[in-house]
Amino acid sequence: MNRTWQIAHxxxxxxxxxTVRRRELYVLLxxxxxxxxxxxxxxxxxxxxxxxxxxxxxxxxxxxxxxxxGVLIAARQLPEEIQRRTIYPMLARPITxxxxxxxxxxxxxxxxxxxxxxxxxAALLLLLALRIPVRxxxxxxxxxxxxxxxxxxxxxxxxxxYMSPGAAATxxxxxxxxxxxxxxxxxxxxxxxxxxxxxxxxxxxxxxxxSLFDLTAKxxxxxxxxxxxxxxxLMLYGVGIGLFWLYVGWRRFQTQPI
Amino acid sequence: xxxxxxxxxxVIQYTRSGQETFRAVDGLSFRVQEGEIVGFLGVNGAGKTxxxxxxxxxxxxxxxxxxxxGAPVDLATxxxxxxxxxxxxxxxxxxxxxxxxxxxxxxxxxxPATRERxxxxxxxxxxxxxxxxxxxxxxxxxxxxxxxxxxALLSRPRLLILDEVSSGLDPIGRRDLRRLLKEEQHRxxxxxxxxxQLSEVETxxxxxxxxxxxxxxxxxxxxEIMGRVPSLEDYFVxxxxxxxxxxxxREEVRL
Numbered sequence: 001m002n003r004t005w006q007i008a009h010x011x012x013x014x015x016x017x018x019t020v021r022r023r024e025l026y027v028l029l030x031x032x033x034x035x036x037x038x039x040x041x042x043x044x045x046x047x048x049x050x051x052x053x054x055x056x057x058x059x060x061x062x063x064x065x066x067x068x069x070g071v072l073i074a075a076r077q078l079p080e081e082i083q084r085r086t087i088y089p090m091l092a093r094p095i096t097x098x099x100x101x102x103x104x105x106x107x108x109x110x111x112x113x114x115x116x117x118x119x120x121x122a123a124l125l126l127l128l129a130l131r132i133p134v135r136x137x138x139x140x141x142x143x144x145x146x147x148x149x150x151x152x153x154x155x156x157x158x159x160x161x162y163m164s165p166g167a168a169a170t171x172x173x174x175x176x177x178x179x180x181x182x183x184x185x186x187x188x189x190x191x192x193x194x195x196x197x198x199x200x201x202x203x204x205x206x207x208x209x210x211s212l213f214d215l216t217a218k219x220x221x222x223x224x225x226x227x228x229x230x231x232x233x234l235m236l237y238g239v240g241i242g243l244f245w246l247y248v249g250w251r252r253f254q255t256q257p258i
Numbered sequence: 259x260x261x262x263x264x265x266x267x268x269v270i271q272y273t274r275s276g277q278e279t280f281r282a283v284d285g286l287s288f289r290v291q292e293g294e295i296v297g298f299l300g301v302n303g304a305g306k307t308x309x310x311x312x313x314x315x316x317x318x319x320x321x322x323x324x325x326x327x328g329a330p331v332d333l334a335t336x337x338x339x340x341x342x343x344x345x346x347x348x349x350x351x352x353x354x355x356x357x358x359x360x361x362x363x364x365x366x367x368x369x370p371a372t373r374e375r376x377x378x379x380x381x382x383x384x385x386x387x388x389x390x391x392x393x394x395x396x397x398x399x400x401x402x403x404x405x406x407x408x409x410a411l412l413s414r415p416r417l418l419i420l421d422e423v424s425s426g427l428d429p430i431g432r433r434d435l436r437r438l439l440k441e442e443q444h445r446x447x448x449x450x451x452x453x454x455q456l457s458e459v460e461t462x463x464x465x466x467x468x469x470x471x472x473x474x475x476x477x478x479x480x481x482e483i484m485g486r487v488p489s490l491e492d493y494f495v496x497x498x499x500x501x502x503x504x505x506x507x508r509e510e511v512r513l
Contacts, residue, residue, distance in 0.1 A: 003367065006364060006367065007364070007365055009364070010360075010361050010364030010365055011361070011365075013361075014350065014353060014357065014361045017352060017353060017357065018350060018352040018353070021352040021393070022352060084347065084348040084349070084350070085344050085345070085346065085347040085348065086347050086348070086349055086350065088314070088316065088342065088344035088347060089342055089343070089344060089347060089362060089406070089409055089410070090362070090365060091314070091315070091316060092314050092337055092340065092341075092342035092344075092419075093337060093362065093365040093366045093367075094334045094335055094336075094337045094338040094366065094367065095334055095365060096334045099334075255318060257311075257316065257317045257318060258311070258316040258317070
């Protein structure tokens with residue numbers, strides 16, 4: 001286990017350096033600031049009571065951009081190493097493919113979450129500067145999203161093993177942004193067919209439920225913190241489903257010729 | 259002394275367009291003794307890279323056995339004493355040579371203090387000390403190849419497997435490489451490498467293996483070749499193009 005952590009730590013440091021040096025994050029940071037300030041600018045025209053609207057713009061932007069960057073980071077973890085041929089000297093080290101995959105997962109997860117935290121910090125500072133308060137549920141929002149990125153990273157890395165990076169990123173983005181819609185539509189299909197109940201529920205459980213981790217609306221509308229038991233369940237679900245998809249990816253990756 | 263590499267009846271095949279299979283390596287067997295420098299030669303498509311990929315465990319063989327220092331290659335531990343350089347790897351453009359080597363050192367399990375010392379030592383050895391903190395994307399192809407050579411030597415391996423090692427190197431880089439490989443051999447390292455630079459192979463190898471259409475067609479000590487044929491290039495080209503082994507012909511004439 002120590003060895004796996006050592007490998008994961010090395011990969012994570014490299015991935016964080018890459019994420020910072022690629023400068024995608026800076027572009028998104030500027031966009032979040034512009035969106036928030038533009039929303040606030042309506043006061044110039046005499047519009048009042050814009051706090052909710054400004055918060056909505058800031059946190060919706062952060063949620064959307066961090067999901068996009070999270071998918072992109074995870075989608076390039078394996079394909080870029082293969083394309084650059086750097087996967088060869090890496091796998092030539094005394095490490096197993098499972099250790100390599102777990103390290104890539106943790107690297108993608110931590111890089112995506114770092115981007116999310118930086119964007120949120122910028123949004124928070126901006127809102128505070130504009131004298132718009134944020135309540136305690138914001139902290140829960142930050143914690144829960146860490147587990148959402150576990151699912152997102154595991155799922156996207158798994159997809160890149162079975163399909164091209166472009167296709168993997170498209171499917172991952174579609175399912176992240178549309179997870180709430182797809183999941184609801186799917187449950188409707190078995191109304192009136194009780195025999196399908198069990199298989200449909202199994203498939204439903206395996207379907208991504210990224211939207212469950214999203215507390216953006218509750219942060220915007222100043223809800224009270226959610227129950228700790230719900231938090232705990234979602235955290236376990238995030239880790240479990242992330243590892244499940246990683247395992248599905250490893251089943252193929254372990255014997256895949258490179 | 260034992261064997262660093264043992265390959266027995268190796269078959270590697272790929273499936274093309276659904277059902278049609280193609281044998282890239284067909285019943286290859288050879289051994290490399292500890293401390294030897296062995297050149298692995300063949301024209302493009304002969305099966306060299308497929309064999310090297312199988313040696314490193316990247317390509318599961320269709321059949322056959324491969325052992326490194328007696329351990330099967332499907333075990334990660336078999337690679338503990340191996341340094342590997344792939345053909346033209348482009349190291350992460352967003353990392354520096356020093357960071358790249360630190361990453362590889364950590365993946366190998368080298369302790370941070372030893373790693374720090376070893377990284378600086380190797381960068382100086384391959385002539386990249388001044389570029390240690392420059393991003394890889396600003397380095398030339400030859401410089402990236404030097405980063406690759408340094409990463410292969412990082413763990414002080416007992417076996418070096420190098421695929422097209424001199425690719426992208428200028429004449430000075432090639433001279434430095436020859437010196438480096440000789441030093442590694444004196445340290446007791448076994449070196450197995452593929453190259454199209456036959457003059458280089460002639461200078462540093464103890465033995466050569468020639469692969470053609472996936473089969474081993476010649477296995478000769480350099481001492482057998484030197485002075486008996488005009489050059490290794492003549493020997494290689496005649497063998498591959500006509501199937502005639504010039505050394506066998508000379509032995510027949512002498513008889």
